[in-house]
Amino acid sequence: MNIDDTERGWRELAEDLRGLRADPPSTLRPAVLERVGLADALMTVHGPAGPLLVAYNGRGISATAPGEDADRFAEQFQARFRRPLRPADRPPARLVGQVERLLDPGRRATPPPFDLRGTSEFERAVLAKAQEIPRSQVRPYAWVAGELRQPAAVRAVGAALGRNPVPVLIPCHRVVGSDGRLTGYAWGVGYKRALLAAEGADPDELERLGRRGTRFFGSDTTRIYCYPTCAQARRVTDRHLMTFTSAAQAAAAGYRPCRVCRPPALAG
Amino acid sequence: MDDNHHPELPARLARDLDGSFEALVVAYQRLVFGLALRVVGNRADAEEIAQDTFERAYWALAGYPAERVAAMALRPWLATIARNLARNRLRRRPPPARPLEDGHGQPLAVAAPAAAEPAQVAERRSDRELLVELLAGLPRGQREAVVLRHVEGLAYAEVAEVLGRPVGTVKTHAHRGVRQLRVELEARKERTPR
Numbered sequence: 001m002n003i004d005d006t007e008r009g010w011r012e013l014a015e016d017l018r019g020l021r022a023d024p025p026s027t028l029r030p031a032v033l034e035r036v037g038l039a040d041a042l043m044t045v046h047g048p049a050g051p052l053l054v055a056y057n058g059r060g061i062s063a064t065a066p067g068e069d070a071d072r073f074a075e076q077f078q079a080r081f082r083r084p085l086r087p088a089d090r091p092p093a094r095l096v097g098q099v100e101r102l103l104d105p106g107r108r109a110t111p112p113p114f115d116l117r118g119t120s121e122f123e124r125a126v127l128a129k130a131q132e133i134p135r136s137q138v139r140p141y142a143w144v145a146g147e148l149r150q151p152a153a154v155r156a157v158g159a160a161l162g163r164n165p166v167p168v169l170i171p172c173h174r175v176v177g178s179d180g181r182l183t184g185y186a187w188g189v190g191y192k193r194a195l196l197a198a199e200g201a202d203p204d205e206l207e208r209l210g211r212r213g214t215r216f217f218g219s220d221t222t223r224i225y226c227y228p229t230c231a232q233a234r235r236v237t238d239r240h241l242m243t244f245t246s247a248a249q250a251a252a253a254g255y256r257p258c259r260v261c262r263p264p265a266l267a268g
Numbered sequence: 269m270d271d272n273h274h275p276e277l278p279a280r281l282a283r284d285l286d287g288s289f290e291a292l293v294v295a296y297q298r299l300v301f302g303l304a305l306r307v308v309g310n311r312a313d314a315e316e317i318a319q320d321t322f323e324r325a326y327w328a329l330a331g332y333p334a335e336r337v338a339a340m341a342l343r344p345w346l347a348t349i350a351r352n353l354a355r356n357r358l359r360r361r362p363p364p365a366r367p368l369e370d371g372h373g374q375p376l377a378v379a380a381p382a383a384a385e386p387a388q389v390a391e392r393r394s395d396r397e398l399l400v401e402l403l404a405g406l407p408r409g410q411r412e413a414v415v416l417r418h419v420e421g422l423a424y425a426e427v428a429e430v431l432g433r434p435v436g437t438v439k440t441h442a443h444r445g446v447r448q449l450r451v452e453l454e455a456r457k458e459r460t461p462r
Contacts, residue, residue, distance in 0.1 A: 009450055009454075010446070010450070013446065013449060013450060013453070014418060016395065016396070016399050017399070017403075017414070017418040017419050018418070018419065018421070019396065020302075020306075020396070020399065020400060020403070020419045021298060021302050021419055021420065021421075022298075022301060022302045022305050022311075022314075023298065024297040024298055024300075024301035024302075024315070024318065025301070025311065025315055027315070028293075028297050028301060028315055028318055028319065029290070029293050029294065029297060031315075031319050032293050032297075032318075032319055032322040032323065032326075033289075033290060033293070035319060035322075035323045036289065036322070036323055036326040036327075038286055038289060038290065058323070
């Protein structure tokens with residue numbers, strides 16, 4: 001091999017080696033952005049009151065919307081979160097399982113992770129409280145405010161729930177007026193009613209109770225008073241069921257607040 | 269273009285990580301994926317490693333003070349993460365293809381199977397395959413130096429940083445690797461004249 005051959009051989013080899021550079025798959029960039037939460041993917045699940053659009057990224061579920069209009073959701077999502085939203089080729093099985101278990105009436109499931117960037121600390125505290133309300137039950141806005149030790153912040157609680165980025169999955173629909181009225185919901189009060197009915201909460205009956213002035217149920221055997229939808233209250237037979245219009249009335253009758261649903265201890 | 273340096277990128281990342289991270293992915297995805305591919309030998313694992321690399325990079329950058337990010341040498345840093353993740357993967361799951369020994373009892377990554385390469389690069393398939401195979405057969409030190417220097421185009425100083433070895437050592441490894449490749453290519457050509 002002479003010098004020229006050596007030179008030429010090396011140049012060819014160098015070129016061939018550079019030619020081994022592989023093009024990354026086009027799926028790499030969107031997958032990375034999704035995993036770190038700079039872009040989101042979209043899937044559809046069966047919600048209690050109809051199909052539910054669910055946006056998610058590597059940090060958790062970031063948004064929900066009613067219906068099946070993915071384009072419209074992507075538009076609204078982009079406007080609110082300033083991130084792109086694209087349909088998922090293959091939603092992660094783990095996340096799908098977590099959402100299905102959360103929506104399955106037959107199960108008590110730990111919720112999937114949520115990506116709540118863009119909410120305030122107070123808003124996250126309110127949403128965490130809403131998550132404590134069991135399926136088929138409701139609590140008043142004032143209960144959430146009281147639990148957060150900010151009893152005067154009832155309107156702020158309502159505003160925080162209204163900004164819930166993941167309705168249905170974080171059940172802000174389980175928070176209602178003290179008088180049993182459903183009041184507001186980001187997707188319309190009709191949707192809230194449908195959700196509560198699907199969960200077995202009987203919103204019409206709750207409103208009737210509220211109109212009659214009933215705020216709490218009590219049992220004359222245990223002498224404990226509860227919110228009407230509390231599982232403890234439902235166990236009381238009609239013969240032993242007492243109704244109260246306020247915590248003060250219950251207290252005056254010698255009843256103590258339920259430790260499960262934690263109604264207010266005195267004024268109410 | 270991802271072959272160039274991106275001198276402005278560290279400062280942009282330091283100022284606005286979320287706003288500039290996609291630019292980092294675009295700039296270095298070819299390097300990160302290619303490096304992983306040359307270590308693990310198949311595109312599916314290489315993509316997963318590339319995803320892991322960028323995810324780690326994101327959270328690391330998110331945790332570093334801005335001055336540190338602004339002063340980072342991103343290319344060797346990302347190459348180091350990708351190489352380490354790819355090697356961990358190999359340790360956990362040796363490649364299914366025929367195992368080669370690198371002289372230290374470690375299985376070596378074997379060439380990507382033809383089916384895993386996109387059809388567009390089918391021209392000169394046999395030459396390319398041969399080179400990939402010969403490359404995979406080099407001792408690990410030489411192979412890594414050749415890939416980083418001659419396939420991915422890193423400077424010797426960067427190669428040294430990625431491999432954690434002195435510049436002189438990686439130069440020697442790269443030269444020996446290239447010489448070995450040429451010897452073997454010559455030998456093949458003599459055996460199968462065209």
